[in-house]
Amino acid sequence: xxxxxxxxxxxxxxxxxRVFISGGASGIGEGFVEAFVAxxxxxxxxxxxxxxxxxxxxxxxxxxxxxxxxxxxDLTDMAAVQAMMAQVEETLGGIDVVVNNAANDDRHSxxxxxxxxxxxxxxxxxRHQFFVAQAAVPxxxxxxxxxxxxxxxxxxxxxxNDLVIYQTAKAAIEGMTRGLARxxxxxxxxxxxxxxxxVKTPRxxxxxxxxxxxxxxxxxxxxxxxxxxDVAALALFLASDDAxxxxxxxxxxxxxWR
Numbered sequence: 001x002x003x004x005x006x007x008x009x010x011x012x013x014x015x016x017x018r019v020f021i022s023g024g025a026s027g028i029g030e031g032f033v034e035a036f037v038a039x040x041x042x043x044x045x046x047x048x049x050x051x052x053x054x055x056x057x058x059x060x061x062x063x064x065x066x067x068x069x070x071x072x073x074d075l076t077d078m079a080a081v082q083a084m085m086a087q088v089e090e091t092l093g094g095i096d097v098v099v100n101n102a103a104n105d106d107r108h109s110x111x112x113x114x115x116x117x118x119x120x121x122x123x124x125x126x127r128h129q130f131f132v133a134q135a136a137v138p139x140x141x142x143x144x145x146x147x148x149x150x151x152x153x154x155x156x157x158x159x160x161n162d163l164v165i166y167q168t169a170k171a172a173i174e175g176m177t178r179g180l181a182r183x184x185x186x187x188x189x190x191x192x193x194x195x196x197x198x199v200k201t202p203r204x205x206x207x208x209x210x211x212x213x214x215x216x217x218x219x220x221x222x223x224x225x226x227x228x229x230d231v232a233a234l235a236l237f238l239a240s241d242d243a244x245x246x247x248x249x250x251x252x253x254x255x256x257w258r
Contacts, residue, residue, distance in 0.1 A: 023102025031228025145188030197254025221256025
């Protein structure tokens with residue numbers, strides 16, 4: 001993961017903000033952790049991958065900014081989620097920003113989906129986003145506002161193969177975002193969604209050959225492969241006071257993939 005360099009935007013309003021990020025041990029989530037730490041935010045993040053999570057926290061503990069705090073957590077375990085969020089609030093002294101990033105895009109065909117797989121996929125891709133947000137809302141209300149950023153997916157907009165249950169969950173996230181924005185807006189809590197295109201991460205490289213990646217770039221309006229810091233740049237803006245009247249919608253970073 002490349003460091004955020006001094007040519008990138010700095011948001012003074014993010015300095016000292018208390019930020020929680022789910023799924024922060026790798027990929028896009030690691031990019032979020034790195035970007036918010038570089039802004040001077042106080043960051044806590046979770047992941048089921050404990051070794052990788054501890055490594056990210058150690059790498060970003062440079063002494064220049066507040067060190068991020070890692071919490072190992074299985075987000076499909078609601079009791080564990082509730083306990084973790086209480087610890088996050090206690091550790092950070094409150095929560096100003098939530099980035100609901102964690103997900104699992106394992107490929108699956110229609111005929112191999114069972115009720116148990118359906119429930120598991122909804123738990124790992126959708127359910128925790130609501131309950132993490134729910135847990136953070138009281139702290140945000142006490143602080144006079146906050147920002148919740150939910151990660152959707154371009155996949156259901158394109159109707160990609162072998163992802164029907166994942167795409168169902170990701171489509172629901174956009175509906176949940178709009179509902180939460182309406183419910184929480186009068187408390188000055190903004191709720192938005194980011195819709196990433198195909199982002200080059202080690203996990204995505206499992207699914208795409210170099211030829212497949214070339215096809216994605218050919219379908220984009222812009223050349224080049226999206227990287228985690230491209231998605232993080234949008235999250236920083238949406239979390240900042242510069243976006244104070246932005247809520248209830250989804251925002252795309254996909255290089256114009258069609």
